[in-house]
Amino acid sequence: MAAAVAIIVIFFLSAMAVSVAAAVVEHTFVVSQVNMTHLCKETLVTVVNGQLPGPAIEITEGDSVAVLLVNKSPYNITIHWHGVKQWLNCWADGVPMVTQRPILPNHNFTYMFNVIGHEGTLWWHAHVPFLRATLHGALIIRPRHGASSYPFPKPHREVPIIIGDWWELDLPQVGWNMKHGSFDFFASGSTINGKLGDLFNCSGVAEDNYVLDVEPGKTYLLRVINAGLFSEFYLKIAGHKFTVVAADAHYVSPYTTDVIAIAPGETVDALVVANAPPGRFYMVALPNQAPLPDTQTPEYTTRGMVQYSRNHSRSGANGAAALMSTHGAKEEEEEEGPSGDVAVAPEMPGHHDTITSFYFHSNLTSLHHPLVPQRVDEHLFIVLGLGSVCKHGRQSCKRGDKNETIVVATMNNISFQHPVATTPLLEAHYYHTGGRNAMEELPDQPPRVFNFTDLDLIPFGPKEMQLEPSSKATMVRRFRHGAVVDMVFQSTAMLQGDSNPMHLHGHDMFLLAEGLGNYDAAKDMTRFNLVNPPVKNTVLVPNLGWAAIRFVANNPGVWFMHCHYEFHLAMGMATVFIVEDGTTADTSLPPPPVDFPTCFGNCDNVLPYELRLENMKGEHNSI
Structure with a gap:
């Protein structure tokens, strides 16, 4: 461990020579298996630091990151820093048998990289078949000169919104089966920040919603990540609109919409103003799917809740009446919320509506004019x-x-x-x-x-x-x-x-x-x-x-x-x-890096992922 710390210090002293103001952000990720209970079933889940989603990494542009990964799971693991360019540092990209040997069970590895040229939201996830469903988290990059340098009004709060899946199956085994031609395996639900929400229930008891408490008149920056395995999602909040300001950690020309379309791997930053009449408003994530004659598979809508703080005046929202007169007619019937009061649900696009996604993505343009090469090779x-x-x-x-x-x-x-x-x-x-x-x-x-x-x-x-x-x-x-x-x-x-x-x-x-x-x-x-x-x-x-x-x-x-x-x-x-x-x-x-595990022609102790999984089949419950 002392040698690893010394290596980190040397690495970051050289990195910090470039920018005196840069910081070293260090994390320890312990990958292990824990039991989690949803839908009346206890499931063994592979997670980082005992949590789902995993810990967020928050940095400033130009900072360096060191993540010590301690693998206490039964699987070979790598972590990919999704969207980080890894400039002159391909060694830290985290793709098994493409950029590195996988991290074996009961082994450690330290990822070291700089984050340059990004502001906004990226994320990290396992690059092991299907395990990114539970091994993932946000990577938040703020401007070097502080939130006052955002090209939009400084938000009151910044909130990661991670859309994902809930699986009750052995995920690496699902990946192996799918690679070998067996496709009848599906998630049991969808989640927002790890919560299935009250559209799912266990013996009649609703699952917990993710709840975002807001104050009237305040602006919130939602950092939306689609960590799901199979589905593009439409995200809406009843009675509210989004102003999209960034995608994939690059600023876009702001535009206003009532729906975000986000595919697996994508991130979207959007401002939401709490300017509705104070109350309870569902935040709904609905997966879209190609219409017939395409194969139809089980895909699940989930929802959380945007809830106005009760210790603020119900008349504190600016323009609330005007907003509801504009948008209220398009909302669905109000539903009784878990606490007994009514909650408003949004009208969602159709399950087979793919054109809304096309229009959303077609609306994206860069806020700053990037230098696009004109000559193509x-x-x-x-x-x-x-x-x-x-x-x-x-x-x-x-x-x-x-x-x-x-x-x-x-x-x-x-x-x-x-x-x-x-x-x-x-x-x-x-x-x-x-x-x-x-x-x-x-x-x-x-x-x-x-x-x-x-x-x-x-x-x-x-x-x-x-x-x-x-x-x-x-x-x-x-x-x-x-x-x-x-x-x-x-x-x-x-x-x-x-x-x-x-x-x-x-x-x-x-x-x-x-x-x-x-x-x-x-x-x-x-x-x-x-x-x-x-x-x-x-x-x-x-x-x-x-x-x-x-x-x-x-x-x-x-x-x-x-x-x-x-x-x-x-x-x-x-x-x-x-x-x-x-x-x-x-x-x-x-x-x-000096501590990077290379083979030099002698990797006999490392089995490719496929062979290791073959050897492990007897250790897991069959699907």
Whole structure:
């Protein structure tokens, strides 16, 4: 432990030399299993520091962070700092067997990184199949010059709102089953800040609501995070509106809306003014879902409560009567609240309404005009969908709804396969220890062009079966340092019509445009916003639509790019971007930290995640 502390001191003395005002923010995360009871059932849950959600990390832009992770769980663990660019520090990105060896049970590891160039809300989560459902928390980054430098009125309070899932199953086992073609496993509920809310009950007793107490006339900054595994959510508060001011820790041009649409991986910062007549107002999170003929799965609405403090005058809200006359007619019937008084519930979008999400995301523009490169070096057209591979490695098999295939998720018809070697890709790349022969390059475009959004492709059938065959590979794409890359993501109807929240590690993306239907370069490139596009780390590709992004490959290292729907990730909708070193020391990846566990060709004691889970099957209850 003394050696680890000394390493941290050395690391941060060098970091603080850059900015004397920067602080070192230290945390200890103990990953363990605890019993939690919801819905009349006690469930063994893997959490950090005994809490769900996990602890928030609050820092100032430019600060350094050190998190000592103590793994007392039975699982291999890594933590990903979602949206943190990890500038020249790919070693701390936290993707098992891509950037690091996983942290074994009864082992420790210290993550050390700086947070530069972000203000707003990011988050942290496990990057182990399905365990991010319970291993996650907020990462809040405030301006270097204090809240007075916010580009919006200083809020009275800042409140994380984390939307998530409640599972009663062994989550790593669910991930293993889904990767191997079994899909009949679902969450038991949805949560706001760990609370299921009173739409769920146990033997007739309502579950606890998350309650936000507000004072009339005060302004609250909600830092909204979607930590759910499967669903995009619509968030509304009866009788109130949001002013959206940031997304993915970048300021956006403020705009007012009564609904926030947020996909897994995304964050949204929004101001809410407590200017309704004091009372009780439901905060509702409703998951949307692609309509039929798409497969319908169990997804659950949850709700919390916004409650005006009783020790303030009921006449203290400015403009309350005007607000209710404008919005009250659209609210649903009032419901009797848990304490006996009535609570107002909002009118929500339809469960199959996906256009509201499209409009919400299309409204995002950057508050400050970012410098968007005009010259583009590489163009990629990435088709996102499902397909199948033959079981047992066979070269041919019957497709469709036969039992001879495994359904996989793909990018340009290739499903990502985690490396079977015991040396992480980053280490192999840095030390030039080989492994290129085991990798396949992500193609510039799909092998076949077809009507990507043809609804006839959703059910099994003769048209779909012609396009279904796919392959599995450890898929990578190499970029020279500084290359400007344009990518168009095209969602498809192949066996499903889902949206796809695509997350790029180590870089931000300019969201240039998005649309519904099939992308048409001749027409759609004229719509690219090169003036004030939103800057994102997670871009939602709409249902049966497309999104065009641009990024600069200027952060050397090995970076994961994947869909943030956990079932798509488990099924292989991922790839690895390798950004080569530049020509100078400050454009090249430094060596790993001195305490970083490297293999140097000897990682025999570390089993890949898949093999370890195989060995552990007998230790867990079967699903």
